[in-house]
Amino acid sequence: MSLAELKSVCGSCGIRELCLPAGLSDEEVDLLDQHMSHRISVRKGDYLYRMGDPFRSLFAVSSGFFKTVLVHEDGRGQVTGFQMMGELLGLEAIHSTHQVCDTVALEDSAVCAISFDQFEQLGQLMRNLQHRFNKDMSREIAREHHLMLLLGSMRSEERLATFLLDLVMRHERRHQSGETFMLRMTREDIGSYLGIKLETVSRLLSRFHDEGILEVRGRHLRILNRAALAQRTEASES
Amino acid sequence: MSLAELKSVCGSCGIRELCLPAGLSDEEVDLLDQHMSHRISVRKGDYLYRMGDPFRSLFAVSSGFFKTVLVHEDGRGQVTGFQMMGELLGLEAIHSTHQVCDTVALEDSAVCAISFDQFEQLGQLMRNLQHRFNKDMSREIAREHHLMLLLGSMRSEERLATFLLDLVMRHERRHQSGETFMLRMTREDIGSYLGIKLETVSRLLSRFHDEGILEVRGRHLRILNRAALAQRTEASES
DNA sequence: TACCCATATTGAGGTAGATCAATATGGGTA
DNA sequence: TACCCATATTGATCTACCTCAATATGGGTA
Structure with a gap:
């Protein structure tokens, strides 16, 4: 992949409006690209990350489909979500130094990796971006409340x-x-x-x-x- | 309540280390106090907020005990959490303009209200604070994943x-x-x-x-x- | 194309927890 | 103090979903 391609990952991305850059100006998206994102492809059945891996990056699903699985000590597993393009992976690990669940590609997929350190710095520079991210986290919390209603009632x-x-x-x-x-x-x-x-x-x-x-x-x-x-x-x- | 008291809500708070200001310097805590926080007391059985209320503030539980309840259209309700001192209320509504659940005091309680607008501005000024907040949101997401395991398996x-x-x-x-x-x-x-x-x-x-x-x-x-x-x-x- | 193995369907019978019902308890209030 | 009503306990029965089991299906591969 050439440098030019690298630099325009978000800027030229077809799902830009679904993803993290939604609502950002072209200049801001450029900044995002230059500092942080690069594409990774993940084969069907492969892990994007596993519990215990060091946490460094968030991932935005660029194409494909994932599941996240939480595994209990006694071996039982619980699928905690399915993610499709535009959705973020890794939010649950920000509070830790390591991944806290497994995420698996359910078909051949691609993600954009975003260094969380750099992302936080960038959030300081772009209120837009930070605001958008706060909302994404909040929406995830609300989604899970609905899941709890589903599972509980x-x-x-x-x-x-x-x-x-x-x-x-x-x-x-x-x-x-x-x-x-x-x-x-x-x-x-x-x-x-x-x-x-x-x-x-x-x-x-x-x-x-x-x-x-x-x-x-x-x-x-x-x-x-x-x-x-x-x-x-x-x-x-x- | 005098101005002096108002200004030292966080600074002199006994649970400071459990709450949002954890890890902030004295100067930063002062800034937090001056811009944003004021105490509200809530009687046992009263709602702190209800679904549909406009969302403006986050709340930190200062003392007491709360439950959050998500009510389905058909009337069924699901308790989605219990919050005690130092914990944040309102995270699930950030993505919206209105509250998305009910929160009720289960005993006489007090909370610190934090204008979310001002909080986001302050987050731009203090990387510490924003970082701490990102972790809080993430921890909440992880907590809910464990709840899903509990409810599902x-x-x-x-x-x-x-x-x-x-x-x-x-x-x-x-x-x-x-x-x-x-x-x-x-x-x-x-x-x-x-x-x-x-x-x-x-x-x-x-x-x-x-x-x-x-x-x-x-x-x-x-x-x-x-x-x-x-x-x-x-x-x-x- | 044919085979294979993971995945899915369908049936029969069992059980954890729900539901319905009848007391018991105790914190709040006059 | 005594009363009251929300809350909690306990028992008997019911049922939605689980478990175990047998068979079917179809996507991937040689």
Whole structure:
């Protein structure tokens, strides 16, 4: 990769408006590029980082799809999130010197690495950037509060419906079809994320299929009745 | 409250080292005081803020005890956290213009209000402060990942044991007894936080009591065997 | 193309925790 | 002090989801 390419990673990036530079001026984006970002590609199945690795950088997903997994001492793992392009990886480790979870590419992917030291310096120079980052962290906290509601109060059907609608919306924000898309993760990953077993995920998908809400063929998904799915998001009286 | 008092809220605060000013120089703490903080007291049962209120300030718990509750459209609520002195409230709303959850005082409490606008300006002036704040946000994200593990993968007994040990540690970090303390919240609050029903919480407490791990008398708690409690934190083979 | 192995589906039966219900307790207040 | 109502305990039953098991499917590779 040439120096010129290196310098324009963010400036010429197709997802610039989804990513950290959103709202920054061209000059500011240049500064970001010059100081911090370089691309790394990660093969499907590979770890971007693992618990215990030294923490130095944040990563912005440039393309592809990741999951983050928290592993308990006794070996149990919990999928804590799925990240797609424009989203940041590594926020959970800023408070530490080492990574606190694993992140794995679920398809061939690319990320932009951002030295966190340099990022903090740059945040001092650009109030814009710091503000944007504060909001990103806050949004992540709020997202997790919703996850806690899901895990703590919802029945399995509501959990899956909520999860699917979230995927739909995130695809659409990226100008990808929210109607037809592919699940990048296994039933087991979905189950872990939602706090249910893979068999339950499979049964629920079959049920939604039989009810004409979705068309499921392996990991290919077509949403046939989004309103019905939204209804399944809420507790039904009875 | 006199101006002099106002100006020394943080500087003379007993929990300064637990709170936002930790690691700041005296001069920096003065700056923090002069620009931003003033105390507010909140009666037991009162809301510090409610979902939909305009978001303007962060709050640092000065004394007392709070819970944060996320309410779903259909009326279900989820307790997303309990906050004690030195901890920040309002982080989840930074990304928005309005509050995104309710926070309620579980005993007579006091908080320091911090205008977030001014806080961001000050963060530009003091790299220390911004760095500390970045870490606080990150720690909150990591805390929630652990909650997701708890809610997604643990059995009810493990959840309660984990919760109790967390309370023990937080009391000790505040130089309060971790052996004997009082639960500030109802069984229902605990159940909501842990994703189980209040009857289950009650039964588990009775079980721990019968097994000699705790002494429970209403909300008075004495930890008799912390090691045994720690064991209950992990899945048992069988 | 054919094979293989990870992944997914579907069924049958078991169980942790929910639900419903009937007391008990104790902190707040008059 | 006595009363009251929110909170907590405990028991009996129910059920959503788990577990175990058998089979199907399909993407990757030789």
